[in-house]
Amino acid sequence: xxxxxxxxxxxxxxxxxxxxxxxxxxxxxxxxxxxxxxxxxxxxxxxxxxxxxxxxxxxxxxxxxxxxxxxxxxxxxxxxxxxxxxxxxxxxxxxxxxxxxxxxxxxxxxxxxxxxxxxxxxxxxxxxxxxxxxxxxxxxxxxxxxxxxxxxxxxxxxxxxxxxxxxxxxxxxxxxxxxxxxxxxxxxxxxxxxxxxx
Numbered sequence: 001x002x003x004x005x006x007x008x009x010x011x012x013x014x015x016x017x018x019x020x021x022x023x024x025x026x027x028x029x030x031x032x033x034x035x036x037x038x039x040x041x042x043x044x045x046x047x048x049x050x051x052x053x054x055x056x057x058x059x060x061x062x063x064x065x066x067x068x069x070x071x072x073x074x075x076x077x078x079x080x081x082x083x084x085x086x087x088x089x090x091x092x093x094x095x096x097x098x099x100x101x102x103x104x105x106x107x108x109x110x111x112x113x114x115x116x117x118x119x120x121x122x123x124x125x126x127x128x129x130x131x132x133x134x135x136x137x138x139x140x141x142x143x144x145x146x147x148x149x150x151x152x153x154x155x156x157x158x159x160x161x162x163x164x165x166x167x168x169x170x171x172x173x174x175x176x177x178x179x180x181x182x183x184x185x186x187x188x189x190x191x192x193x194x195x196x197x198x
Contacts (some may be wrong), residue, residue: 038114062125069130070120072154079127079143083116083138086131099134116141121156 040056063070072078085101088094088111095111102108116138117129128148140155149155 006058011086032108059127061128066125069123070125072122076152078121078154079140079149080117080120080121080140081116082158083141085116085134086113086115087111088113097133101134114138114141116145118145135185 009082057081068074070077087089088098090110094113098111098113100108100110101112113136114134114136115129116132118127120127130144132141
């Protein structure tokens with residue numbers, strides 16, 4: 001996954017490099033290929049800390065390698081936050097925790113969650129994300145994502161975020177981000193519509 005994500009030419013090249021590495025490290029032989037079911041069962045045995053460590057490593061290496069590609073005018077990291085709804089497998093525990101969408105005909109059959117992501121505008125890379133139940137708004141996800149902002153970050157938000165009535169709080173320090181600025185060197189500026197637009 002890391003090799004594919006860090007490949008600059010194409011996904012195919014990344015996959016070829018990844019499989020080449022696996023073949024060179026794996027035992028030689030003409031045994032049967034690993035089935036999808038066996039792979040899924042083995043993956044389920046990996047602890048959550050493995051995936052968190054892998055994610056942090058991938059994120060760190062990507063930012064080191066492509067830092068300049070993420071910057072506007074060579075200085076500002078141009079980032080965006082937005083949320084979307086994601087359909088989940090039809091599992092009772094997921095339905096209880098995340099909730100199901102409600103419509104005119106009642107509650108939906110499949111659970112749904114809200115995914116709020118902080119991404120690089122120029123590269124599309126996801127720097128951080130928060131998966132939250134439907135009962136929470138995108139603002140809740142943003143409260144968790146602001147800890148990833150750095151000096152000289154420009155953050156793009158859609159109009160819904162500017163309706164926030166309470167100040168954003170950085171959870172680890174409980175420090176409040178005032179309406180006028182995120183951090184020293186960062187400003188919260190609502191986008192002004194073009195002339196003639198509503």
